[in-house]
Amino acid sequence: MADRPRIVSWFSCGTASAVNTKLVLSRFGATHDVTVARCIVPEEHEDNDRFAADCGHWFDWPILSLRSTEYESCEDVWTRERYMAGIGGARCTVEMKKAVRWKFERLWHPDLQAFGYTATERNRADQFREQNPDVALVTLLIDEGLGKEDCHAIVNRAGIVLPMMYRLGFNNANCIGCVQAQSPAYWNRTRRHFPQDFARRARLSRELGVRLVKLTTGTRERIFLDELDPNMGAGELEPHMDCSLLCYIAEQKIAAE
Numbered sequence: 001m002a003d004r005p006r007i008v009s010w011f012s013c014g015t016a017s018a019v020n021t022k023l024v025l026s027r028f029g030a031t032h033d034v035t036v037a038r039c040i041v042p043e044e045h046e047d048n049d050r051f052a053a054d055c056g057h058w059f060d061w062p063i064l065s066l067r068s069t070e071y072e073s074c075e076d077v078w079t080r081e082r083y084m085a086g087i088g089g090a091r092c093t094v095e096m097k098k099a100v101r102w103k104f105e106r107l108w109h110p111d112l113q114a115f116g117y118t119a120t121e122r123n124r125a126d127q128f129r130e131q132n133p134d135v136a137l138v139t140l141l142i143d144e145g146l147g148k149e150d151c152h153a154i155v156n157r158a159g160i161v162l163p164m165m166y167r168l169g170f171n172n173a174n175c176i177g178c179v180q181a182q183s184p185a186y187w188n189r190t191r192r193h194f195p196q197d198f199a200r201r202a203r204l205s206r207e208l209g210v211r212l213v214k215l216t217t218g219t220r221e222r223i224f225l226d227e228l229d230p231n232m233g234a235g236e237l238e239p240h241m242d243c244s245l246l247c248y249i250a251e252q253k254i255a256a257e
Helices: 015-028 047-059 074-081 091-108 119-131 140-144 148-157 184-193 195-208 245-255
Strands: 006-010 033-039 063-066 112-114
Touching: 006 015, 006 091, 015 033, 015 047, 015 112, 015 140, 015 148, 033 091, 047 063, 063 091, 074 091, 074 195, 119 140, 184 195
Parallel strands: 006 033, 006 112, 033 063
Antiparallel strands: none
């Protein structure tokens, strides 16, 4: 008997990847060999582990944890490579996530790969396809017309508390002090909630000559973190959990699993 086709759903501890994974299991669980995979990054908030455990129960499916074998953390990447972020993006993303995914692809040979691109990220999905022609990409959130607010709502109604980073007003549940962020609001929010992490980013970015903050007025000047006025940027944000009609339709499909 031939092996079943393989699909991997990449779970990143955000609500979009959580709902995407739930949809993958609903659509492909009976016909494909499904792996739910997560790249472990030490700089993420510790509450992401709690969220992953809760989602594992919701999925009723194990989550495979993958790690870089070359670097211990993002800070290890920045320090050893003497590079944080620039026009080409962030080296930590390449080493802690992309390289880990590439290694997994070579070992497991998935036929399909699912990422949690939302309905507003169709351009990102198209760009991914252009840059990765060998990957058969599945984008169920786009197919279902689901945005991030829909995903927040679905996870919330499943009885799962959203990741702490969302609850603190951040748009994503990724690393604390993400070096790809540029806005004064983001960095001042990081300074308020995670002063030690902010201080570490400020010291290393100054040492490496990386101006992480982009001012949005005047000439769009870039500045070092230690030059950022603590009063710049908006106040705290609350995650929106307004569910559209498409959100309810998706929940019905999940329930019919």
